[in-house]
Amino acid sequence: MAKPQTNQTHEVIEKYGEVVRLRALGLSFQQIADRVGYHGRQGASEAYRQAIKLWGRDSVDELQALENERLDHLWRVVMGQLETAQRQQADSGTIIQIINSALLVSKRRSALFGIDAPRQVEISGTVETTVDTDIAELLKQRIGLIEAGLPIVLEGEIEDDE
Numbered sequence: 001m002a003k004p005q006t007n008q009t010h011e012v013i014e015k016y017g018e019v020v021r022l023r024a025l026g027l028s029f030q031q032i033a034d035r036v037g038y039h040g041r042q043g044a045s046e047a048y049r050q051a052i053k054l055w056g057r058d059s060v061d062e063l064q065a066l067e068n069e070r071l072d073h074l075w076r077v078v079m080g081q082l083e084t085a086q087r088q089q090a091d092s093g094t095i096i097q098i099i100n101s102a103l104l105v106s107k108r109r110s111a112l113f114g115i116d117a118p119r120q121v122e123i124s125g126t127v128e129t130t131v132d133t134d135i136a137e138l139l140k141q142r143i144g145l146i147e148a149g150l151p152i153v154l155e156g157e158i159e160d161d162e
Contacts, residue, residue, distance in 0.1 A: 017051070
């Protein structure tokens with residue numbers, strides 16, 4: 001894990017702002033690194049994390065508001081398409097595609113704001129033997145790595161190249 005940034009100069013703060021702006025536009029960390037001047041995606045990713053820590057919840061709220069504005073725009077576009085398709089008596093396949101697009105926008109908004117209730121799964125029954133699950137298998141693998149003295153790399157974790 002990289003060390004927290006302690007040299008928060010005006011130049012560093014400006015770079016953080018650019019990293020957050022580019023990330024909000026949807027650029028990958030590698031693309032951001034290339035544009036802002038970091039040596040690689042890891043540097044841009046760490047700068048993004050540091051910027052979020054530095055600016056705290058306000059920045060997250062701003063990004064959430066920005067994403068919500070994008071979703072509002074997409075919603076208006078899709079609803080305009082639906083209205084036009086209905087007025088022109090488009091075929092049902094076209095209307096269904098537009099409705100599916102509207103559902104995708106709605107699903108994304110629900111995920112953004114945590115609107116959907118979490119799902120709970122209950123497993124019941126009588127079992128005569130040990131029940132193996134993906135989690136149990138994962139734990140067995142990680143315990144084996146620890147016992148062997150090997151590092152555990154979590155999926156999606158960025159390893160230091162340096």
